[in-house]
Amino acid sequence: MATLKTKILGINFENPFLLASAPPTALIESIDMAFEMGWGGAVLKTITPDDLEMNEASPRYAVLKDKRNIIGLQNIELLSHKTIKYWCDGIKFLKQKHPTKVIIASIMAPVNKTAWQDIVKTLNNTPADAFELNFSCPHGMPEKGIGMAIGTDREISATITKWVKEVAQKPVFVKLSPNVSDITEIALAVENAKADGLAAINTVQGFMGLDLKTLRPILDVNGKTTFGGCSGTMVRPIGLRCVAQIRQASSLPILGQGGISTWEDAVQYIAVGSDAVQICTEVMLNGYKIIGPMLKGLQNYLEEKSFANISALKNKAIEVLTAHKDLQKTTLAYPQINHEKCGRCGKCVTICMESEHQALQLNDGNIVVDKERCVGCGLCRFVCPAGAITPRQ
Numbered sequence: 001m002a003t004l005k006t007k008i009l010g011i012n013f014e015n016p017f018l019l020a021s022a023p024p025t026a027l028i029e030s031i032d033m034a035f036e037m038g039w040g041g042a043v044l045k046t047i048t049p050d051d052l053e054m055n056e057a058s059p060r061y062a063v064l065k066d067k068r069n070i071i072g073l074q075n076i077e078l079l080s081h082k083t084i085k086y087w088c089d090g091i092k093f094l095k096q097k098h099p100t101k102v103i104i105a106s107i108m109a110p111v112n113k114t115a116w117q118d119i120v121k122t123l124n125n126t127p128a129d130a131f132e133l134n135f136s137c138p139h140g141m142p143e144k145g146i147g148m149a150i151g152t153d154r155e156i157s158a159t160i161t162k163w164v165k166e167v168a169q170k171p172v173f174v175k176l177s178p179n180v181s182d183i184t185e186i187a188l189a190v191e192n193a194k195a196d197g198l199a200a201i202n203t204v205q206g207f208m209g210l211d212l213k214t215l216r217p218i219l220d221v222n223g224k225t226t227f228g229g230c231s232g233t234m235v236r237p238i239g240l241r242c243v244a245q246i247r248q249a250s251s252l253p254i255l256g257q258g259g260i261s262t263w264e265d266a267v268q269y270i271a272v273g274s275d276a277v278q279i280c281t282e283v284m285l286n287g288y289k290i291i292g293p294m295l296k297g298l299q300n301y302l303e304e305k306s307f308a309n310i311s312a313l314k315n316k317a318i319e320v321l322t323a324h325k326d327l328q329k330t331t332l333a334y335p336q337i338n339h340e341k342c343g344r345c346g347k348c349v350t351i352c353m354e355s356e357h358q359a360l361q362l363n364d365g366n367i368v369v370d371k372e373r374c375v376g377c378g379l380c381r382f383v384c385p386a387g388a389i390t391p392r393q
């Protein structure tokens, strides 16, 4: 029988699913409800010094949809508006009621040693299990030198990590920004500064676009907008890439996140190096109840694949990632056409004709592959509405 229980930095996790620091962890009573429903832990909405001024804009969200579904969110929300006392009392209440749940206090402060150390010292006196340093919010608040302004700078990231480690009495995770050209540089800088673990990714900076009728922004704050943080399904490939890159460079524990909406997504993150996962946008769109199918799905998967636990799955796929120069280049994945399934719509012929290779033709009612011209790029397979094309090596 596989177990979802896991241990990271000496902290026992009932299961590897944590709520990420965000609106679903902004209120103690909501976190209480989420714990009742099965979440393994929560990273609290980022706590800041009480005197840090924060003014929110309205509205603060916009979504990206494919034809039917929401595939991502852009937000311009700032940090927790609750006081440090609210969080200290709340953490005590939650731990008393749910002693087996993991609580991670996310924190952010201006670039000032006293400000960071004061907040850590206060939260040291709570039963929170760990800290997460939010160095990575893209919009909150670079003009004050915080958020992503920290996480895109190696030296500032390392300096603040050292300040925190000098006084922290709990393990310290650093939450990294994907909005850098090389996330491993920052990961290694904070590792050298003695961070105990890493969390990745925070939101990806983006711009949701315009309403074409009015040419006003979709995230319209009185006619203006700003670059915000994108999250949800649309950022998953970026999150997976970042986690895999960090894992290739570092052996610190990683709390993987970015676009996880199903247990299958969680498996992907664990297989490329995450020790546990965090989820925000999917909860904002569908509620805490998503945890039920996630727990069941992951448990079944571990059992089917004979993985005894999360550690057995962790890193299992990291070696599939290599440099382009090291990929095998001697065989071509020619398209194999299933003529029974093929609807003769000609879509594959058109895209092949117009995307360089001109290797597919409709001859006597059948799609024919010209192997002299085909480079095995694989595009035809994805545009076929009938699923009639598979690659053959």
Ligand SMILES: Cc1cc2nc3c(=O)[nH]c(=O)nc-3n(C[C@H](O)[C@H](O)[C@H](O)COP(=O)(O)O)c2cc1C
Pocket: 020, 021, 022, 023, 045, 046, 073, 075, 077, 078, 079, 080, 106, 134, 137, 175, 201, 202, 203, 229, 230, 231, 232, 233, 235, 257, 258, 259, 260, 278, 279, 280, 281, 282
């Ligand atoms: C509305 C919103 C508010 C967020 N607030 C915070 C925050 O206060 N602190 C933080 O570290 N991350 C914050 N995040 C980032 C999430 O914790 C998470 O890293 C990111 O959304 C990617 O995960 P997802 O795709 O599951 O949403 C926020 C995200 C959203 C959408």
